[in-house]
Amino acid sequence: MNEFTLPVWVVAAAKSAMNTLLGNKFKDIEKIYLPNKQGSIEVPICSSALLDNGERSLAVSHCQSGLSLDVTRGLEIWAYIKFNKANKPSGKIVENGFPEWLDFHAGYGVGKFESSGLPCISKFALDLLCINLYPLLPKDSSITVEVVLPEGKDRALKTSNKAFGVVDGLSLIGTQAEVQISASPEQLKNCIEILHHKCSKASFDGCLTFVIGENGMDLALKFGLPAGQIIKTGNWLGPLLVAAAENGVKKLLLFGYHGKLVKLSGGVFHTHHHLADGRLEILTSLAVREGISFDLIELISKSSSVENALLALELNHPEEVALIWGRMAKEIEIKSLKYVNRYLFSAIEIGTVLFDRKRQIRWAGLQGLKQINSLGLILK
Secondary structure, X not given: OOOEOHHHHHHHHHHHHHHHHXXXXXXXXXXXXXXXXXXXXXXXXXEEEEEHHHOEEEEEEEOOXXXXXXXXXXXXXXXXXXXXXXXXXXXXXXXOOOEOOEEEEEOXXXXXXXXXXXXXXXXXXXXXXXXXXXXXXXXXXXXEEEEEOOOHHHHHOOOOHHHHOEEOEEOEOOOOOEOOOOOOHHHHHHHHHHHHHHHOOOOOOOEEEEEOOHHHHHHHHHHOOOHXXXXXXXXOHHHHHHHHHHOOOOEEEEEEEHHXXXXXXXXXOOXXXXXXXXXXXXXXXXXXXXXXXXXXXXXXXXXXXXXXXXXXXXXXXXXXXXXXXXXXXXXXHHHHHHHHHHHOOOOOEEEEEEEOOOOOEEEEOHHHHHHHHHOOOOOO
């Protein structure tokens, strides 16, 4: 079975619709070229047809993302295509982040940033779209692409999208073509192999960054962290911390959403919710250690979820928030080093950088601040 991330199925549907609009014979398999000359993959398409007397086209695909990704598995994807008469624009990026030849619309069920209304789409997804559509674009034309996920809005309720300021549907934030299972032993094995490969290169300078998921990967790249140093770990942080020390990593940066990495500040080093949670209890403990008022501690402990607790803190108690998150970043660095030293002595420096529900990079521990400053990056 072809198990690819959501952006692959979206781009395959868009390419099929474009071929139909060009008058090419429908194929139930589309060849999708990958960024950075990584070859191509073959992606099944369900159907494609002309609409509006041939002025538009529609193609449909169904996301096959493997048994581990319940939210996107079997998701139906509609891609609408329309050509617009114009001088064929260049690849210049315009204000909304898209090339000027591409008018991209996040239709029903596709996630948008609440703050701007712009589609939530990763660089990988956008690159994939451009690589596969631009070569087919007729001369003196631009293109309008609208993606619709009929079940996207309902399925998004099962995700943490809202915690990241994304509303109305599912994000198109894959960072690679193939599905990775974040909580499986196979994912841990793959990550260790990737880590070993990076550390064995002659050019390796001893620095790595760990991100947990697609949001972390996407934001880390946009922040300017070196792509060659980033490893998407999934939920297996504990064993990977030890593996990093064993492979000679000198400086390790943990970059992630504060609502996820809060677990590390409480000594929980496998972050999948099926194994362990306790985030509200950890958040309460951090507040106590910072001398936060009893009323606020009670608010945290009685919240229905950690997301609701975080939201209440961010909206109504900014000064207390700064104390709690500063403590959290500090404790993550301390607890992570202690975890490593349980298994081997290491001089590894572990830093932490945290972003909030609006995808704003906000807090860092002492080591984390030193590491990003050494790269010429600053917290806003």
